[in-house]
Amino acid sequence: MASFRVKGGNRLKGEIIPQGAKNEALQILCAVLLTPEEVTIHKIPNIRDVNKLIELLSDMGVKVTKLGPESYSFKADEVNLDYLEKEDFLKKASSLRGSVMILGPLLARFGTGKLSKPGGDKIGRRRMDTHFFGFQKLGAKFHYDSKNEIFHIDGKDLKGCYMLLDEASVTGTANIVMAAVMAEGKTTLYNAACEPYLQQLCDMLNRMGAKITGVGSNLLHIEGVDKLGGTEHKMLPDMIEIGSFIGLAAMTQSEITIKDAQVDRLGIIPDTFRRMGIKLEIKGDDIHIPAQKHYEIETFIDGSILTVADAIWPGFTPDLLSIVLVTATQAKGTVLVHQKMFESRLFFVDKLIDMGAQIILCDPHRATVIGLDRKYPLKGIRMTSPDIRAGVSLLIAALSATGTSVIDNIEQIDRGYQNIDERLNALGAEIERLP
Numbered sequence: 001m002a003s004f005r006v007k008g009g010n011r012l013k014g015e016i017i018p019q020g021a022k023n024e025a026l027q028i029l030c031a032v033l034l035t036p037e038e039v040t041i042h043k044i045p046n047i048r049d050v051n052k053l054i055e056l057l058s059d060m061g062v063k064v065t066k067l068g069p070e071s072y073s074f075k076a077d078e079v080n081l082d083y084l085e086k087e088d089f090l091k092k093a094s095s096l097r098g099s100v101m102i103l104g105p106l107l108a109r110f111g112t113g114k115l116s117k118p119g120g121d122k123i124g125r126r127r128m129d130t131h132f133f134g135f136q137k138l139g140a141k142f143h144y145d146s147k148n149e150i151f152h153i154d155g156k157d158l159k160g161c162y163m164l165l166d167e168a169s170v171t172g173t174a175n176i177v178m179a180a181v182m183a184e185g186k187t188t189l190y191n192a193a194c195e196p197y198l199q200q201l202c203d204m205l206n207r208m209g210a211k212i213t214g215v216g217s218n219l220l221h222i223e224g225v226d227k228l229g230g231t232e233h234k235m236l237p238d239m240i241e242i243g244s245f246i247g248l249a250a251m252t253q254s255e256i257t258i259k260d261a262q263v264d265r266l267g268i269i270p271d272t273f274r275r276m277g278i279k280l281e282i283k284g285d286d287i288h289i290p291a292q293k294h295y296e297i298e299t300f301i302d303g304s305i306l307t308v309a310d311a312i313w314p315g316f317t318p319d320l321l322s323i324v325l326v327t328a329t330q331a332k333g334t335v336l337v338h339q340k341m342f343e344s345r346l347f348f349v350d351k352l353i354d355m356g357a358q359i360i361l362c363d364p365h366r367a368t369v370i371g372l373d374r375k376y377p378l379k380g381i382r383m384t385s386p387d388i389r390a391g392v393s394l395l396i397a398a399l400s401a402t403g404t405s406v407i408d409n410i411e412q413i414d415r416g417y418q419n420i421d422e423r424l425n426a427l428g429a430e431i432e433r434l435p
């Protein structure tokens with residue numbers, strides 16, 4: 001278990017380029033299984049989860065060629081389905097959440113798929129019913145071996161149909177879309193998730209020959225085609241990393257410019273941070289955050305306490321609520337952070353409370369943060385990172401604190417943030433990686 005030793009109190013200054021989006025990369029990489037032709041992908045982030053998925057694809061027989069630091073080509077012309085029976089496959093697949101999205105492509109192209117319970121953050125129940133109900137509606141048979149926690153899915157002749165998803169699951173929608181693109185006839189998917197990452201996936205599938213309309217809405221129409229071909233694709237910048245940098249700049253009174261942020265794809269994220277009192281200047285496609293000694297959380301128009309809650313896209317992503325929460329600790333004012341989707345994602349506030357933050361954990365889903373307006377800085381402590389976004393929030397807290405902090409279990413952070421220590425040190429942070 002590696003750790004970060006963080007000296008707090010430095011102000012950072014400079015430009016930072018966001019990495020390619022983790023959660024887009026996981027969808028896009030799985031889609032290479034849909035065609036025997038070559039797919040070239042750019043701006044692939046060099047992070048643990050993505051590297052694990054690339055390794056898994058390679059173990060399945062996909063030919064992987066590294067073309068540059070962030071570019072790879074993939075050719076799935078000889079997929080080894082026998083590998084799915086191996087213990088090694090099940091172990092590797094279960095080490096990350098994104099692996100679940102190999103099922104849709106495997107089903108579409110080979111009529112069969114198998115997977116052990118996928119990993120990812122332990123942030124509450126993470127059911128996958130939506131994925132399997134969707135596959136079943138297309139005509140596949142589903143079997144769950146509860147003793148070994150293995151999902152089997154089989155169905156050679158998928159048929160398009162109408163389906164209303166029981167929830168707008170992100171990975172569920174990606175999986176069902178990828179299963180349906182080569183099903184016979186028309187599929188209509190209502191209550192589909194519609195994040196920019198899903199839009200990117202659908203656009204890529206259309207370039208490969210799929211016929212998907214309604215992209216960007218929660219009503220997708222898919223006309224099945226016989227086969228898909230190769231294409232080239234570039235990932236969006238990671239919006240969760242962008243939001244993390246905004247929070248980091250505010251907390252540490254730093255002046256940071258986030259380059260090439262594709263601001264038009266960030267939805268409600270910039271405005272949500274503005275409501276926290278943080279100044280953001282959009283310059284072309286860059287976001288400039290000036291150094292701010294004070295930032296004041298808005299109230300609602302009637303004067304009542306602001307609530308920041310997650311919601312399915314185009315609502316505010318749950319993955320940035322931990323960042324909003326930590327950012328509020330040094331703001332002026334009060335905010336209620338309401339994490340509706342996940343039930344164990346706010347427990348990390350006990351570490352912030354140990355550092356001196358004023359937070360009331362109302363219940364597993366809601367925390368009230370009373371901003372200290374920098375009257376009392378947080379103080380450095382030793383803590384453990386419970387999940388990826390809490391981990392980065394603790395890193396932000398440690399960078400703003402007086403004294404030195406140690407954050408253990410930084411593998412969680414490495415799952416989704418590329419060389420975060422080196423990139424922030426280049427801006428003036430002092431983060432040391434301890435083995």
Ligand SMILES: CC(=O)N[C@H]1[C@@H](OP(=O)(O)OP(=O)(O)OC[C@H]2O[C@@H](n3ccc(=O)[nH]c3=O)[C@H](O)[C@@H]2O)O[C@H](CO)[C@@H](O)[C@@H]1O
Pocket residue numbers: 023026097098125126127167168169170171172312317318319340341342
């Ligand atoms: C690899 C990947 O892409 N992971 C992301 C993906 O996970 P993932 O696709 O696993 O998350 P889902 O969209 O399936 O659902 C997230 C949680 O929200 C609940 N839910 C979902 C939809 C809904 O309408 N109502 C509802 O309550 C689900 O029951 C679940 O507990 O999307 C999540 C929600 O943006 C993000 O936090 C994850 O970072």
Ligand SMILES: C=C(OP(=O)(O)O)C(=O)O
Pocket residue numbers: 022023049096097098119120121122319388389416
């Ligand atoms: C929850 C997240 O990731 P995963 O779904 O991979 O656990 C996240 O990216 O914030």
